[in-house]
Amino acid sequence: MNESIRQVGYIGLGIMGAAMASNLAKAGFALTVWNRTRSKCKPFAKQGATVADSPADLAAKGPDVICLNVTDTADVEQVLFGDDGVVAGAKPGLIVVDHSTISPMATREFACKLAGHDITLVDAPVSGGDVGAREGTLSIMVGGPDDAVQRLQPMFEAVGKTISHLGESGTGQACKACNQIAVVCNLMGVCEAMAMAKKTGLDVSKMLEAIAGGAAGSWQLANLGPRIAKGDFDPGFMIDLVLKDLGIVDDTARQQRLPLAGTSTAEGYFRAVAAAGGGKLGTQAMAKALENLGAVDLK
Amino acid sequence: MNESIRQVGYIGLGIMGAAMASNLAKAGFALTVWNRTRSKCKPFAKQGATVADSPADLAAKGPDVICLNVTDTADVEQVLFGDDGVVAGAKPGLIVVDHSTISPMATREFACKLAGHDITLVDAPVSGGDVGAREGTLSIMVGGPDDAVQRLQPMFEAVGKTISHLGESGTGQACKACNQIAVVCNLMGVCEAMAMAKKTGLDVSKMLEAIAGGAAGSWQLANLGPRIAKGDFDPGFMIDLVLKDLGIVDDTARQQRLPLAGTSTAEGYFRAVAAAGGGKLGTQAMAKALENLGAVDLK
Numbered sequence: 005m006n007e008s009i010r011q012v013g014y015i016g017l018g019i020m021g022a023a024m025a026s027n028l029a030k031a032g033f034a035l036t037v038w039n040r041t042r043s044k045c046k047p048f049a050k051q052g053a054t055v056a057d058s059p060a061d062l063a064a065k066g067p068d069v070i071c072l073n074v075t076d077t078a079d080v081e082q083v084l085f086g087d088d089g090v091v092a093g094a095k096p097g098l099i100v101v102d103h104s105t106i107s108p109m110a111t112r113e114f115a116c117k118l119a120g121h122d123i124t125l126v127d128a129p130v131s132g133g134d135v136g137a138r139e140g141t142l143s144i145m146v147g148g149p150d151d152a153v154q155r156l157q158p159m160f161e162a163v164g165k166t167i168s169h170l171g172e173s174g175t176g177q178a179c180k181a182c183n184q185i186a187v188v189c190n191l192m193g194v195c196e197a198m199a200m201a202k203k204t205g206l207d208v209s210k211m212l213e214a215i216a217g218g219a220a221g222s223w224q225l226a227n228l229g230p231r232i233a234k235g236d237f238d239p240g241f242m243i244d245l246v247l248k249d250l251g252i253v254d255d256t257a258r259q260q261r262l263p264l265a266g267t268s269t270a271e272g273y274f275r276a277v278a279a280a281g282g283g284k285l286g287t288q289a290m291a292k293a294l295e296n297l298g299a300v301d302l303k
Numbered sequence: 304m305n306e307s308i309r310q311v312g313y314i315g316l317g318i319m320g321a322a323m324a325s326n327l328a329k330a331g332f333a334l335t336v337w338n339r340t341r342s343k344c345k346p347f348a349k350q351g352a353t354v355a356d357s358p359a360d361l362a363a364k365g366p367d368v369i370c371l372n373v374t375d376t377a378d379v380e381q382v383l384f385g386d387d388g389v390v391a392g393a394k395p396g397l398i399v400v401d402h403s404t405i406s407p408m409a410t411r412e413f414a415c416k417l418a419g420h421d422i423t424l425v426d427a428p429v430s431g432g433d434v435g436a437r438e439g440t441l442s443i444m445v446g447g448p449d450d451a452v453q454r455l456q457p458m459f460e461a462v463g464k465t466i467s468h469l470g471e472s473g474t475g476q477a478c479k480a481c482n483q484i485a486v487v488c489n490l491m492g493v494c495e496a497m498a499m500a501k502k503t504g505l506d507v508s509k510m511l512e513a514i515a516g517g518a519a520g521s522w523q524l525a526n527l528g529p530r531i532a533k534g535d536f537d538p539g540f541m542i543d544l545v546l547k548d549l550g551i552v553d554d555t556a557r558q559q560r561l562p563l564a565g566t567s568t569a570e571g572y573f574r575a576v577a578a579a580g581g582g583k584l585g586t587q588a589m590a591k592a593l594e595n596l597g598a599v600d601l602k
Contacts, residue, residue, distance in 0.1 A: 219432070221521065222485070
């Protein structure tokens with residue numbers, strides 16, 4: 005069980021997955037890849053990766069670990085348990101690392117089902133965006149059994165910088181939910197502060213500079229505030245995806261009977277922007293919700 | 304008009320005012336002080352400051368500048384325009400620096416009225432708390448005419464580190480309102496993330512460490528998160544005072560027809576804690592609002 009990991013399967017070569025898989029290859033792991041849109045496998049094939057025909061085929065090739073980087077809970081379920089899914093081809097002892105952001109409750113269910121096949125699931129959602137994925141500086145929030153997590157450490161170090169093992173299965177996803185709560189409330193504070201600045205005739209950029217270094221300071225303010233000020237709404241992280249994540253937060257909060265009034269308010273702003281056609285914009289386009297209410301033009 | 308400032312009057316020797324006046328004295332400014340509770344003048348008298356009998360008396364002694372550090376809009380009005388107020392004793396050419404956090408609209412009115420007496424008002428609310436005041440590292444958000452603000456620069460440098468001149472009269476107060484908006488929304492994100500962590504069985508401190516370095520990071524999370532985790536609700540900044548500041552934000556937003564749903568939600572949490580007797584606790588006791596809803600014990 006404690007031998008080092010060499011063979012890694014990678015499922016899901018979107019922006020995040022491709023960058024992370026690329027860093028694994030650079031670190032010397034031997035890759036087998038599969039992606040729903042097959043063309044995305046090509047750059048990896050050129051660099052010597054094996055391309056599998058299906059998740060089951062990939063699993064049957066006997067990797068030590070399979071990483072998943074897909075969009076939502078339903079995608080993870082399909083890739084693991086569907087026809088031609090990982091379970092259909094896997095050998096006992098496999099570790100599945102799920103880098104997707106999905107439901108903590110579903111994660112615990114999937115871990116139980118996989119354990120019945122002698123497969124260990126480790127949830128390991130990430131934060132840090134496409135830049136962090138490319139530069140290998142992601143924060144990785146890990147949930148799963150100690151021995152598997154220890155074995156995975158060299159892989160995690162190849163793709164991330166802050167690696168936090170929170171506890172048993174599902175705790176990585178629960179931590180990611182906490183992360184998204186803090187992110188969206190911070191961004192809401194930035195957008196409302198900027199709306200107030202504009203309405204009261206302040207130079208919005210000067211206001212951001214004046215408050216950035218004190219108790220109002222945050223990553224969101226420092227990084228997204230200036231983009232909002234110059235009307236740059238290109239995505240680092242898309243509104244459609246944060247709404248997906250907030251759906252997970254909502255589901256978890258509902259099951260726990262946990263009122264999250266601030267997070268719900270932020271979600272309302274995102275929904276307003278998405279409803280107006282802004283779902284593919286970056287999260288900083290939350291500022292447009294204040295425009296849409298007729299309040300203020302942040303440009 | 305451009306000669307350097309030597310004689311400074313200080314009105315309001317509370318926690319913030321006393322620390323800031325003390326730093327002015329250390330920097331070589333000659334102080335005359337007045338405080339409603341006269342005993343707070345004693346430490347300054349011992350160090351050579353003159354003690355005035357009233358704001359009018361203080362103004363009559365002819366300082367170049369009078370600094371105010373009182374609680375609310377009504378206090379500033381009383382100290383300036385009341386019987387025995389500054390205006391009753393002031394000589395033409397006086398500059399009044401208001402370090403209090405008060406209404407931006409009222410500030411503009413006060414500036415107009417003072418101009419009729421050849422007195423210049425500069426609004427200069429601060430952020431950085433009692434620690435920043437003692438260490439002289441405050442952020443100062445300044446509104447007022449260029450020439451007066453330039454003349455005041457050596458004074459500001461004696462009490463603060465980040466000195467931002469936002470524009471004309473009232474813009475310092477407007478910027479402080481923006482600052483408080485961002486602060487309370489960030490804190491709300493921290494409290495809701497911690498509630499989610501507790502409810503889903505995470506180690507709350509581990510969660511804070513896992514997310515602090517990424518897109519969820521903020522001053523509020525780094526500084527107040529750990530205090531909440533260990534049940535330390537002692538005030539840096541009291542809930543009663545943030546509610547006073549949010550009253551100013553509300554008034555301004557109402558006049559500007561600006562909807563601030565996130566800020567209002569945060570204010571609701573603070574009100575719940577204050578209603579339960581927690582007004583003298585630090586702002587981080589917002590976390591108790593989630594307890595009071597029966598949601599979660601954050602201790």
